[in-house]
Amino acid sequence: MPGKFDPLKPVVRRLARRLNSEDAGIALAQFQLLKLLAQGAANPPPPSAPPAVDRVGIWEKKPGPSGTEFIRSVKASADWCFWADIERIPAKSARKRIVWLGESVARGYFFDPEATPAQFLESVLQQNAHDAEVIDLAKNGLQPGELSQLLSTVAELQPDALVVFAGNNWCSGSSLSFPELMQLCECLPERPEEFIAQFSRHLQNLAERLVGQITATAEKLGIPAIIVVPEFNLADWRDDWPPAIFSGNIDTRWRTLKARAETQLAAGQLAAAQASLNALAKLDHNLAPTTAQMRGALHLARQQTEPARAAFEQGRDVALLGASNRILSPRCPRIIQDTIRRRAAASARVQIVDVPALFAAQAGVPGNRFFMDYCHLTAEGISVVVHAVAQQLSVLRPETAAASLQRVPLPIAARTEAIAHFLAAIYNSFWGQPQSLLQHHCTRAISLYPAIVESMFDFVEFRSAPRADWVYAACQRLCSVAQAKPYLDRFIQKKVPLRLVLAIRQTLPRAAQRKRFDTLLLKRAAPAASTAVNLLDDPFHFTVHHFPLLFRSNPLNLAHYVAKDPTSEFTLPLSRATPMRIALCCRLPLGHTANKEVTLKLNGRRLRSFTLNGRWQKLSIPVAARLLKKGLNTFSIHWPAAGPRVNQALLTREINRLERDRFIDLFPSHGEISQFLISAADFSAQSAKV
Structure with a gap:
């Protein structure tokens, strides 16, 4: 365990480098931070009296006929969708009052508001002769600071017991202080293992504080508290990321070995798969979650439950490197789980519900039986907890x-x-999960309620169409479902990942439904002579690296498309084959000076090969009608290897973004596209000009 954290050291080190650069604004901010840290260390602020409580969550304190009530605040209406759909929390009565706090898992993500864990807990208690009520204070996206704030106000509700189901959101980067961010910056270029160690120490300290606050609240009120330790979808969730840029020139070899190991696992060639995974681990130094997760799958194939669990947990936790990129799905790593267990055991008033132990007892390594995605629970999972x-x-x-x-x-x-389950299929597709998982959820949805097929049609129709969602009747129909609207409203970008489209089609039970689905996809007709289609706007193109774009219009401030995978695929639905022409403007990432070959394929056949370097190049490529087909046509650009270790200027740029707590990009880039137009062959050269 590293020594005591001195917040001054990383600031001083980075400040010294800043003073030799042109970045005076950051240097000034660091001067101010040094002053504040030094003053805080020398003169800690005196303890202050807690402020008067006038609200709990989004509910304002109001006098009522039977005592103090809490009424949902109109001022907080923008946040209503994150909380329980409850207008009023009544005054305390003679009934036992349990206050239920937590994150989206506790909220009942995907089922809320039609069915929630808090509602079910109240039902179970009442049917077991407990005269009890459950006050639902779970919030989607609840951050550690918000949980702390709720704990400081919960006494106003006069609870007889607390239940806290949280920990999945504690590993988000939002809980990091500026000094802690800078200490992480010190680790990124050459010491990713130290990045994980420092981040884990931060998580442990955070968990210590929060569990300590839960314990103190329970002891002050003289009531029991139950902490529910979260579990992760170990068996079926995949963090399918390439090695980050500080891993050096290994991208192509790593991807080749990964593909080989996947093929060997699928074919049951376990000894060969183990050899490939050993080679993978030597390349990525066990810093790619995919390697550990594939090792877990290998152990499961050998019916080795405990080694499988250990490997899957390693993959879950090493993925903390993705926290800096904001592509890390919420999760509760081992360091948080163990801290909750240890701290809870020290208090007689605090008990735990150990979900990892519960699920392990029933399923060994938990997967889709209990989980809808990475951590949100199925109906059975909710029932067990x-x-x-x-x-x-x-x-x-x-x-x-x-x-x-x-x-x-x-x-x-x-x-x-x-x-x-259908919402889970949509959500999993945006996280880059395999098509088999998406088909699982679509199949389950149709088996439960065959009419859900109409909602699937509606979703694909309005999400793949060019105009705003609200103009489509399909959107209005689907968003009229209270359970679906909050999830669909979150996504800014109009995207339907192709693997979701294929999964839906594959699970449609009737030939007539599949034919109707194909007709729906062809609504984006072939471009006319006076128009061009920009394939960069392809609604079916999506990878996990684009995930932040769902919630923000352009978090990385990019003016062009950046390929994070060695192959970029774009689709074009056509109602008939006709001669066309492509106008393409692309380049290799900055820092590439040598020419390298790039290949453009259409429906798996080579269309054109050309050379690129780090300068923009314009290309005009004819496409014969015989190469196209009615239906979905796939254009794929095959980029060269990501190249050697990224140059220091690019690395410094990303570290500076992390220092400002912004979205950063630590994964290799293979190519960049500023425009990708396709038009009818007689479309004028002037109009198609790039």
């Missing part, structure tokens, strides 16, 4: 033995569960 919490809450009624708890069926309608 809620019953375990209810059993712990037997302390509220000592005369009722915990062992006598009767299990209660989860009251979720088939339509609600089907919609949840």
Whole structure:
């Protein structure tokens, strides 16, 4: 364990370098930070009295006929969608009051507001002779600071018990202070292992503080507290990222070995797969989560449960490197799980519901049986966790033995569960999950509620069409479902990943439905003689590296497309084959001076090969009608290897972005495109000019 963290050291080191650069603004900010840190160390602020509480979450404190009530604040209406759809929290009555706090897993993501864990917990308690109410304070996206704030105000609700289901959002970079960010900056160029170690120490300190606050709150109020330790979808979630730029010139070899190992695993060639995975680990120094996750799959194929779990957990935790890129899915790493367990054990008032242990007892290495995506629970997963919490809450009624708890069926309608699985398919596709997982959710949705097929058609129709969503009746139909609207509203960009389109089509049970789906895709007709289609606007093109774009229009401030994979694929639906022409402007990433070969393919056949370097090049490429087909046509650009270790100027730029707590890009770039137009062959050269 490293020594005590001195927040001055990383600031001083970076400031010294800044003073020799032109970045005076950051240098001034660091001077100011040094002053504040030094003053804080020498003169810590005196303890102040806690401010008066006038609200809890989005509910404002108001006097009521039976005592203090909390009414949902109109001023906070923009945040209503993140919380329980409850207008009023009544005054405390004679009933036992359990306050339920947590993140999106506790909110019941995908099922909310039709069915939530808090509602189900109240039902289980009441059907087991507990006269209890559950106040639902779970919030989608709850950050550590917000949890701390809720804990400081929860006494106003006069709870008889607390349940806290949180930890998945604690590893987001938003909880880092400026000095901690700069200490991480010191590690990135050459010491990624130290990056993980420092970040893990930050997570441990954060978990210590939050569990300590939960414990202090329970002891102050004289009530029991239950902390639910989150689990991760170990068996089926994939963080399929290439090695980051500080891994050197290994990208092409790594991808080749990865593809070989995947093929060997699929074919059951386990000894050969193990050899390939060993070679992969030597290349990426066990810093690519994919390698560890594939090793877990190898152990599962050999029915080695414990080694499989260890490998999957390693993949989950080494992925913390992705936190700097904002492409890390929420998760509760081992350092947080163990800190919760250790700190809770030190207090008689705090108990835990250990979800990793619960799921391991029933399924070994947990996967899609309990999880909708990386951490959000299926109906069965919710049921297992809620019953375990209810059993712990037997302390509220000592005369009722915990062992006598009767299990209660989860009251979720088939339509609600089907919609949840379809939403999960959409969400998983944006996280770059394999098509097999998307088909699993689509198949499950259709089996539960066959009419969900119409919602699938609606989604593909308005998300792949060029105009704003709201002008389409399909959007209005789907968004009229209260369960679906909050999830669809989050996505700014109009995207339908191609693997989701293919998964939906594959799971449609009837030939007539598949034919209708094909007709829907062809609504984006072939370009007329006076128009051109920009393939960079292809709604079906999407990779996990584009995930931040779903929520912000352009977080990296890019003026062009950047290829993060060695092959970039774009689709063009055509109602008929006709001669066309491509106007392409592209280059290799900055720093590439030598010419390298790039190949453009159409539907798997070579269309043109050409050489590129780091300067923009314009190309005009004819496309014969015989090479095209009715339906989806795929244009693929095959880029050269990512090249040697990135130059220091680019690395410094990304570290500076991290220092400002902005989106950064630590993964290799293969190529860049400023324009990719395709038009009918007689489209004028002047109009198609790049």
